[in-house]
Amino acid sequence: MRTSWADSGSNSASESAVPAYSGNSSGSRPTRATYVPPHLRNRTPSADLPAASPAAQAQPQANDRVGYGGPPGGSRWAGGSRPDYGRQAYGSGGRTGGGSSGSSSGGGSSGWNNRSGGWDRGREREVNPFGNDDEGEGTLNEQENTGINFDAYEDIPVETSGDNVPPPVNTFAEIDLGEALNQNIRRCKYVKPTPVQRNAIPIILAGRDLMACAQTGSGKTAAFCFPIITGIMREQYAQRSRGPRTVYPLALILSPTRELSCQIHDEARKFSYQTGVKVVVAYGGAPINQQLRELERGVDILVATPGRLVDLLERARVSLQMIRYLALDEADRMLDMGFEPQIRKIVEQMDMPPPGRRQTMLFSATFPKEIQQSLTLVFVETKKGADSLEHWLCMNGFPATTIHGDRTQQEREMALRSFKSGKTPILVATDVAARGLDIPHVAHVVNFDLPNDIDDYVHRIGRTGRAGKSGLATAFFNENNMSLARALSDLMQEANQEVPAWLTRFASRAPYNGGKNRRSGGGRFGGRDFRREGSFTRSTDYYGGGNSGSGGGSSSVGYGVPSSYGGGYGPGVASAWD
Numbered sequence: 001m002r003t004s005w006a007d008s009g010s011n012s013a014s015e016s017a018v019p020a021y022s023g024n025s026s027g028s029r030p031t032r033a034t035y036v037p038p039h040l041r042n043r044t045p046s047a048d049l050p051a052a053s054p055a056a057q058a059q060p061q062a063n064d065r066v067g068y069g070g071p072p073g074g075s076r077w078a079g080g081s082r083p084d085y086g087r088q089a090y091g092s093g094g095r096t097g098g099g100s101s102g103s104s105s106g107g108g109s110s111g112w113n114n115r116s117g118g119w120d121r122g123r124e125r126e127v128n129p130f131g132n133d134d135e136g137e138g139t140l141n142e143q144e145n146t147g148i149n150f151d152a153y154e155d156i157p158v159e160t161s162g163d164n165v166p167p168p169v170n171t172f173a174e175i176d177l178g179e180a181l182n183q184n185i186r187r188c189k190y191v192k193p194t195p196v197q198r199n200a201i202p203i204i205l206a207g208r209d210l211m212a213c214a215q216t217g218s219g220k221t222a223a224f225c226f227p228i229i230t231g232i233m234r235e236q237y238a239q240r241s242r243g244p245r246t247v248y249p250l251a252l253i254l255s256p257t258r259e260l261s262c263q264i265h266d267e268a269r270k271f272s273y274q275t276g277v278k279v280v281v282a283y284g285g286a287p288i289n290q291q292l293r294e295l296e297r298g299v300d301i302l303v304a305t306p307g308r309l310v311d312l313l314e315r316a317r318v319s320l321q322m323i324r325y326l327a328l329d330e331a332d333r334m335l336d337m338g339f340e341p342q343i344r345k346i347v348e349q350m351d352m353p354p355p356g357r358r359q360t361m362l363f364s365a366t367f368p369k370e371i372q373q374s375l376t377l378v379f380v381e382t383k384k385g386a387d388s389l390e391h392w393l394c395m396n397g398f399p400a401t402t403i404h405g406d407r408t409q410q411e412r413e414m415a416l417r418s419f420k421s422g423k424t425p426i427l428v429a430t431d432v433a434a435r436g437l438d439i440p441h442v443a444h445v446v447n448f449d450l451p452n453d454i455d456d457y458v459h460r461i462g463r464t465g466r467a468g469k470s471g472l473a474t475a476f477f478n479e480n481n482m483s484l485a486r487a488l489s490d491l492m493q494e495a496n497q498e499v500p501a502w503l504t505r506f507a508s509r510a511p512y513n514g515g516k517n518r519r520s521g522g523g524r525f526g527g528r529d530f531r532r533e534g535s536f537t538r539s540t541d542y543y544g545g546g547n548s549g550s551g552g553g554s555s556s557v558g559y560g561v562p563s564s565y566g567g568g569y570g571p572g573v574a575s576a577w578d
C-alpha cells in the first residue's frame, strides 16, 4: 500500500503541538519541550490536520519505506500532489530575501558570524534562501544550472563495490524525493543528477552506508543532503526528548572548515526550504552564543566542524542520541588536519548510536588508500588459528571471513564471494586454502603467522601489488620464525629495502632456509628474476617480536620495525606464482 508523507503527517498530527520554531498565524511561540516532526511543521492546525485514525496510529512506521519504494505511478513532480507541503505558514510569506530581519542570509550569502539558519527571527518564519526567485519556477524549469558541465560528466567511469548495490538512477524523477525537495531542486535549476548523485542517492535511500569518492565540484553536497532531507521527512521519529537546553539533531554533517560548513549549510538550506527540515551550522572561530541560540530554536540537520561540535557536546547543549545520518565531508582532510581525536570522540565516545542504528557516509574528492575499504588478506598457520582470528576480528568490529581446509567447498566459495564483494573486506586464510586464489584489489597482505619457507612468503605477498598496482605486506616475526630470518633479510636486500637491525641479528645466527625450489647459484629465490626486472611497487612492514631476550633489542613482543620492502612486479612482469 502506498501512502504519502501527507498521510504520515496526518497520522501523528494529533500528537503535535505548534511547531517549535515555525511562524504561525497567532504569532505565539510554542513551548520548547514539544517536538514537532519536520513533516508537520508549519501546518495550519485547524485547517489541514485531521485527527489521526486509530488504524493509522497503529502503524506509523508502515508508511515510511513503502511510500518511497513504491511504483513510480504518481507524478512526484506534479505540483499539488502533496498539498500539505505548501507550507503556507512560511511559504510565500517567508520570501523576505534576507532583507527583512537583517540577520539572515538571503541567497545564502551571509557572513560567518551572522548566520541565522535562514529564519527571520522577527517573525519566526523561514527566509527564502533563493532570494526573489521563489515563484519563478516556470522559467527556472527551462534553464539548466550551468555550474556543472554535464557533457564532461557523461563519460566519467563510475565504479561501485559492495553487495547488491542499488542501481543508479538517471533522473531525479526516478527517485521519490518528495515534492517539496523536488521543488527546491527545480529552484536550484538542477535538471539531472550528476554521476555521484546518480549512484549515491539510491544507495543512501536504501539505508546503506557509503563511501563516495568523486572529483571536486561534482555535486557531492546534494548527493548526501537529498537523501538525508528525504529520510528525515519520511520517517516518523519518536518524540525527541529534550533536556532544558539540549538539542537532538537527526543528522550530523561534519566538515573540516568553517567555510565548507557554511557552504554546506547554505546549500542544505536551499534543499530543505519549505520541507520543515531545519538546518543549523556550528563552527569554531565565531562566538558560540549565537550558535547556541540558533540551536535552541530547533535543529534536524546539524552541520558542524569537529572542534566546535565537541565543545557543544561537552556543554551538553547537543546530544547525538537521535542521530540517524552521519555524513563526513572531506573526511580525509579532517584527518590531515588532525581532527582524528575529535572525530573519534564524536563518533565513538559520546552518545552517537552505533553503526547499524545510524547511516554513515563518507564523501571526498580524495581518499588516501589507507581509509578506503580495501581488501586485506591475512595468512595464518592453522585452521583453528584462522577461526579464532576471524572471531576476534568480528568481535572487534572488523568484518572478516575465513577459508581453510575444514570448511566445505561451498563455505569457501561463499567466503570468497563475500570477501571479493567487500562485504567482509578481511579474509583470514591458511596457506593451503589460499593457494591458487586470484583475487583482484587486495591492497594488504598480512602474514599473521609467517610461513616456514621463503617461497611461500613470496607467493603470499604476491596476492597484492599485482599488475603494476601498489600493495602493502605486513609480517609479524617472532623467534619461531628464526629459520626464515636470513632468507627474509636477503630478500629485502635484493629489493633495496632497509633491513631492520633486529632481523639482521636474527639472520646472522639463523640457518639459511632459501626455500624448496632454489636454483643453485644465481637466483636464490624462486621469485628473484621477476622482482629484479620489475619496478617495485609493493611495500612491507615487519613486526618482529620475541620473548626471550635472545634477540637483543629486537626481542620485545610487538617491536615493530616498519620498512618499505619493494617486492612488486612491473607492468607485464608475471609473478612466479601466476
Ligand SMILES: Nc1ncnc2c1ncn2[C@@H]1O[C@H](COP(=O)(O)OP(=O)(O)OP(=O)(O)O)[C@@H](O)[C@H]1O
Binding pocket: 145, 146, 147, 148, 189, 190, 191, 192, 193, 194, 197, 214, 215, 216, 217, 218, 219, 220, 221, 222, 364, 365
Ligand atoms: N545535479 C546538478 N545539476 C546542476 N548543478 C549541480 C548539480 N548538483 C550540484 N550542482 C552544482 O555544482 C556545483 C558543485 O557542487 P558541490 O559544491 O556540491 O560539489 P562538490 O563535489 O561538493 O565539490 P568539492 O569537492 O569541491 O566540495 C554547485 O554549484 C552546485 O550547486
